[in-house]
Amino acid sequence: MTDELNQRVGFYGLEGVGPDLAQLGQVVEPHLKDALAAFYGKVSANPAISGFFSGRSHMDKAAGAQADHWRTLFRDGFNQAYLGRAQTIGNVHARIGLEPKWYIGGYGLVLDRLIHGMVASGWKALLPWKRREARRLSLLVRTALFDMDIAVSTYFTAESTEREAMLDQIGTALEKLADGDLTVRMAGLPVKFQSAEIHFNSALERLHATISGVSNGIKSIATASSEIRAASDDLALRNEHQAASLEETAAAMNQATQSIAESANRTIEIRSTIAEAHSQASDGGAVVRKAIDAMAQIEQSSQQIAQIIGVIDGIAFQTNLLALNAGVEAARAGDAGKGFAVVANEVRALAQRSADAARDIKNLITTSSEQVEGGVGLVGETGALLEKIVGRVGEISELVLSMADGATLQAGNLKQVNSSVGEMDRMTQQNAAMVEESTAAARALADETANLLRLVSQFKVAGQAAPRAANHAPAPARIVASAPQVSGNLALKQAEPDADWAEF
Incomplete structure (x- = not known):
């Protein structure tokens, strides 16, 4: 047996009464059926109690179950099985709404019949003092039970009043809570319900703090998300413009790269052309040097011719002198020398012509020498100029070569820059797509x-009012202190299969 059952058995002085209970059962058994029949006959005539039964068969079943319960009690005593059966009966009565006054009153009526049957049954009923003893015992029992009924009913009424007060506060608080009002608090509940009041208020305090924190956090998040959304929109717009500008820059850079590459190619061609010109100028310088050498040789030949003309001029002078001497000798010879004089004249005339011719040739040679000398000077100057031109062409070739190398290097660098710009354009396009996704996420x-x-604004917290929720579940029906009386059919449905009877 449990400690609670032991305490109760000890308080009632029922320890070790097993044999007495067995004997009492034998005494009660002959009168039990009549007592229960009389009781249920009175129950059927009382509408306040008969409504708990569906009919006479239900009452008979309840009477049989009650008799079995008592027989088992008299036989086995106050053990754990008895406690379980008694608690089951109490739970059934609580579920169907049977008030304790009818239960206690029922015991009074049954005990009245049992006492009369035990004290003044059979021939003893003819003895007046036995009947009086039975009436007095029955009156004592019924008076005690009636007094207990009043006390217990008063206790349950007080319990019901306090429970009603608690349920009213709970109903009001839950109704306000259903409307989102987190500032509602419970106060002034009876002492036995103060723990519920403390826990309810504590729970609402924590819920209030949580909703307040969530509300403030959501407001901050709303502000931040609005700023993020605006910044994302602005960033997306700027990134879109930047992507378009970078795309145009990439196209322009690509064209510039192609143009510089073409310029580098043309520079290479120019370098080749200048190299050919330098080679040709060098060849021209060689030709000029040969011309200078030839003019020098011509000058030497002219000098030799002048020497030859001098010789001829000398020969003509000697010839003329000999012709003059011959004419003098012919004159001395007289007539014999006339023929020789003619020959001398002819020789002198020939010598004169030779001298004239030599003088003319000398003049021509002199003029030619002067011209050749001038030509040699001009050719020398031409050679010097050609040397300078060759040097300049060499310098230009080196500069063009350097320019070509620089243009090639710039073309390579521009290709790298163009590749980098293309990569930046691709990354910018990807960033633009990511910004669009970020903007969508921010929205x-x-x-x-x-x-x-x-959703959070539906709750009312300290310092602000919340609108009533547009749609929320209706407030649950308030639970009353004691269940209302129900019809017999409903009692049948609510009663358990093995305990669907009312014990009185």
């Missing part, structure tokens, strides 16, 4: 935050 976050803010 979704802002929408979700607004939705959360709308």
Whole structure:
């Protein structure tokens, strides 16, 4: 047996009464059926109690179960099985709404019949003092039970009043809580319910703090998400413009790269052309040097011719002198020398012509020498100029070569820059796509935050009022202190299969 059952058995002085209970059962058994029949006959005539039964068969079944319960009690005593059966009966009565006054009153009526049957049954009923003893015992029992009924009913009424007060406060608080008011608090509950009041208020305090924190956090998130959304929109717009500008820059850089590459190719061609010109100028310088050498040789030949002309001029002078001497000798010879004089004249005339011719040739040679000398000077100057031109062409070739190398290097660098710009353009396009996704996410976050803010704003916290929720579940029906009386059919449905009877 449990400690509670032991305490109760000890308080009632029922320890070790097993044999007495068995003997009492034998005494009660002959009168039990009549007592229960009389009781249920009175129950059927009382509408306040008969409504708990569906009919006479239900009452007979309840009477049989009650008799079995008592027989088992008299036989086995106050053990754990008895406690379980008694608690089951109490739970059934509580579920169907049977008030304790009818239960206690029922015991009074049954005990009245049992006492009369035990004290003044059979021939003893003819003895007046036995009947008086039975009436007095029955009156004592019924008076005690009636007094207990009043006390217990008063106790349960007080319990019901306090429970009603608690349930009223709970109902009001839950109704306000259903409307989103988190500032509601419970106060002034009876002492036995103060723990519920403390826990309820503590729970609402924590819920209030949580909703307040969530509300403030959502407001901050809403502000931040709005700023993020605006910044994302602005960034997306700027990134779009930047992507377009970078795309145009990439196209322009590509064209510039192609143009510089073409210029580098043309510079290479120019370098080749200048190299050919330098080679040709060098060849021209060699030709000029040969011309200078030839003119020098011509000058030497002219000098030799002048020497030869001098010799001829000398020969002509000697010839003329000999012709003059011959004419003098012919004159001395007279007539014999006339023929020789003619020959001398002819020789002198020939010598004169030779001298004239030599003088003319000398003049021509002199003029030619002067011209050749001038030509040699000009050719020398031409050679010097050609040397300078060759040097300049060499310098230009080196400069063009350097320019070509620089242009090639710049073309390579521009190709790298163009590749980098293309990569930047690709990355910018990817960044633009990512910014668009971020903007969409920021918009979704802002929408979700607004939705959360709308949901949280349904709750009323300290310092602000919340609108009544548009749609929420209706407040549950308030639980009364004691269940109302129900019809017999409903009692049948609520009663357990093995305990669907009312014990009185």
